[in-house]
Amino acid sequence: MTVNARTEGLxxxxxxxxxxxxxxxxxxxxxxxxxxxxxxxxSGKTTLLRAVAGLQPLSSGRISCGGRVWDDTVAGxxxxxxxxxxGMVLQDILLFPHLTATxxxxxxxxxxxxxxxxxxxxxxxxxxxxxxxxxxxxxxxxLSGGQAQRVAVARALATDPLVLLLDEPLAALDxxxxxxxxxxxxxxxxxxxxxTLLVTHDAIDALTIANRVVVLDEGRxxxxxxxxxxxxxxxxxxxxxxxxxxxxxxxxxxxxxxxxGGTELVTTTPYDGPVHVTxxxxxxxxxxxAGSGSARNQWRGRVGSVxxxxxxxxxxxxxAGGLIADVTAESAGRLGVAPGQEVWxxxxxxxxxxxxAGPVDRPxxxx
Amino acid sequence: MTTDSxxxxxxxxxxxxxxxxxxxxxxVVPVVGLVLRTPWRELPELLVEPALRQALWxxxxxxxxxxxxxxxxxxxxxxxxxxxTFRGRGLVRGLVAVPLVMPPVVxxxxxxxxxxxxxxxxxPLRDLFGxxxxxTTVAVVLAHTFVALPFFVLSVEGALRAGNPDYDSVxxxxxxxxxxxxxxxxxxxxLPGIGAGMLLSWARAMGEFGATITFxxxxxxxxxxMPLLIxxxxxxxxxxxxxxxxxxxxFSLIVLAVLRxxxxxxxxx
Numbered sequence: 001m002t003v004n005a006r007t008e009g010l011x012x013x014x015x016x017x018x019x020x021x022x023x024x025x026x027x028x029x030x031x032x033x034x035x036x037x038x039x040x041x042x043s044g045k046t047t048l049l050r051a052v053a054g055l056q057p058l059s060s061g062r063i064s065c066g067g068r069v070w071d072d073t074v075a076g077x078x079x080x081x082x083x084x085x086x087g088m089v090l091q092d093i094l095l096f097p098h099l100t101a102t103x104x105x106x107x108x109x110x111x112x113x114x115x116x117x118x119x120x121x122x123x124x125x126x127x128x129x130x131x132x133x134x135x136x137x138x139x140x141x142x143l144s145g146g147q148a149q150r151v152a153v154a155r156a157l158a159t160d161p162l163v164l165l166l167d168e169p170l171a172a173l174d175x176x177x178x179x180x181x182x183x184x185x186x187x188x189x190x191x192x193x194x195x196t197l198l199v200t201h202d203a204i205d206a207l208t209i210a211n212r213v214v215v216l217d218e219g220r221x222x223x224x225x226x227x228x229x230x231x232x233x234x235x236x237x238x239x240x241x242x243x244x245x246x247x248x249x250x251x252x253x254x255x256x257x258x259x260x261g262g263t264e265l266v267t268t269t270p271y272d273g274p275v276h277v278t279x280x281x282x283x284x285x286x287x288x289x290a291g292s293g294s295a296r297n298q299w300r301g302r303v304g305s306v307x308x309x310x311x312x313x314x315x316x317x318x319x320a321g322g323l324i325a326d327v328t329a330e331s332a333g334r335l336g337v338a339p340g341q342e343v344w345x346x347x348x349x350x351x352x353x354x355x356x357a358g359p360v361d362r363p364x365x366x367x
Numbered sequence: 368m369t370t371d372s373x374x375x376x377x378x379x380x381x382x383x384x385x386x387x388x389x390x391x392x393x394x395v396v397p398v399v400g401l402v403l404r405t406p407w408r409e410l411p412e413l414l415v416e417p418a419l420r421q422a423l424w425x426x427x428x429x430x431x432x433x434x435x436x437x438x439x440x441x442x443x444x445x446x447x448x449x450x451x452t453f454r455g456r457g458l459v460r461g462l463v464a465v466p467l468v469m470p471p472v473v474x475x476x477x478x479x480x481x482x483x484x485x486x487x488x489x490x491p492l493r494d495l496f497g498x499x500x501x502x503t504t505v506a507v508v509l510a511h512t513f514v515a516l517p518f519f520v521l522s523v524e525g526a527l528r529a530g531n532p533d534y535d536s537v538x539x540x541x542x543x544x545x546x547x548x549x550x551x552x553x554x555x556x557x558l559p560g561i562g563a564g565m566l567l568s569w570a571r572a573m574g575e576f577g578a579t580i581t582f583x584x585x586x587x588x589x590x591x592x593m594p595l596l597i598x599x600x601x602x603x604x605x606x607x608x609x610x611x612x613x614x615x616x617x618f619s620l621i622v623l624a625v626l627r628x629x630x631x632x633x634x635x636x
Binding site: 050 | 533534537539541552
């Protein structure tokens with residue numbers, strides 16, 4: 001397994017040259033990886049997904065997965081979509097409208113040669129795992145967006161794909177439904193064991209579901225790393241806007257969150273249970289002394305690095321398990337922040353956003 | 368007529384309203400004329416006339432056969448046009464539309480040229496199998512199919528294109544072959560479009576005159592359809608022609624009633 005690890009996973013060199021866009025990406029992923037693909041519109045995220053699925057021909061490149069070559073423009077190999085063992089979930093959901101939830105999920109196993117009875121049994125088991133057993137005989141138009149997307153995920157997973165391709169699966173859902181499904185998705189992807197490529201616009205998806213983040217811009221990978229690495233040092237303005245967030249994990253009781261690592265944080269969003277809390281780096285204020293101002297969350301920490309970041313100075317602290325603070329050059333100078341120095345960091349409770357993390361907490365694997 | 372729904376824009380100008388009213392008159396007056404001119408008192412006896420029953424039977428039979436032929440041949444053609452790319456696809460779509468703009472009589476002449484005794488296809492057919500097509504009921508079906516097929520193909524192709532092609536993509540990722548996707552996903556999704564296309568082609572075949580009389584002739588019992596019978600009667604017995612015309616009008620109105628959701632649906636305000 002260790003020797004063959006690279007061939008068991010996904011290795012993709014994808015070049016798609018089109019008049020208006022060019023995609024040129026090299027990407028590897030191991031079974032169990034959840035790779036968030038982020039980037040501005042037109043950066044090639046969806047094209048990359050479609051290329052892996054075989055829906056988009058490569059101009060040049062090579063894709064292999066599970067020890068098998070899927071695409072090789074030099075050797076002239078091009079496996080059909082059906083032969084690739086991918087699962088696809090799109091923003092538009094696209095459940096077959098004339099089939100019940102069960103028949104939608106059974107469609108894959110049936111297409112791959114299972115008997116009608118076996119396929120239905122598989123489908124029922126998958127609907128059960130996704131918690132939508134009671135919707136089995138409903139048709140798509142009788143399902144809410146969140147329910148339909150659960151069925152779509154079940155349909156994609158029911159064929160036991162090597163690679164699961166999720167193209168903005170939560171984008172069409174309202175906030176509540178998206179939040180609930182995000183939790184479940186994180187859990188199912190952890191159990192799934194295959195490779196997931198998740199195209200998303202939402203930082204919280206990238207930071208809480210994925211263990212790796214790939215940032216695309218104009219058809220190229222401009223950054224690649226763990227969610228923590230990318231959020232700490234985003235290399236493009238888009239990535240900064242998208243993932244330039246402090247993300248902390250903890251247990252919320254009322255409006256008090258006990259953070260992993262022992263410190264506490266006050267929010268204005270009462271909630272009971274495991275949570276991710278996020279706040280932008282610009283919301284973190286630094287001072288020499290413990291302040292007595294309106295900020296209710298204060299931590300003492302040591303400065304790790306100081307670097308200019310656009311028009312501000314980005315400061316990394318070891319407080320609260322790792323914080324990013326963006327301060328103006330002027331206040332950085334006044335404070336004289338330098339690596340190794342001890343400072344106080346404070347965040348107003350109103351700046352903190354709380355995301356429920358669900359019963360099975362699986363924070364992004366931060367290394 | 369409804370009142371102007373956006374009064375802030377001002378009154379609808381007369382120079383548009385007047386031609387619109389003339390257009391309505393042009394469309395409605397002949398129909399009213401037919402209804403008024405129909406000899407209602409003699410209608411029952413005219414309608415039980417054997418010639419009418421025969422022509423109606425041939426019309427319904429040949430139009431239905433043409434409709435089924437359109438579906439069997441036209442659905443695959445519509446799929447090929449909507450779902451595949453090949454060189455010359457634009458040309459093929461153009462060829463499909465030719466019968467729409469071709470004068471029906473020319474269609475009949477063209478069919479004769481192809482399937483007549485000395486035609487490209489008709490000659491070998493006669494020499495090898497002793498089969499002659501023109502002036503038979505089969506010729507009626509062929510003429511009907513020729514003129515009705517474009518209605519079916521273009522209507523179903525439109526329905527296929529209106530659907531999200533990513534359904535096919537999803538089905539492929541699930542392992543379905545193209546045939547299976549067609550059968551289990553595409554076909555059920557365009558069923559309403561197929562129904563409308565079939566009805567359209569049937570209606571077109573029911574009204575077909577020029578190609579039929581040229582290619583199949585006007586023989587009672589074998590090729591005389593309702594429109595041909597009406598044409599013949601207009602010269603000998605106009606009252607009967609009006610009565611028969613009314614019968615066909617009723618058929619047309621039934622088609623319109625079935626298709627009303629497609630044609631009469633108001634555009635959203």
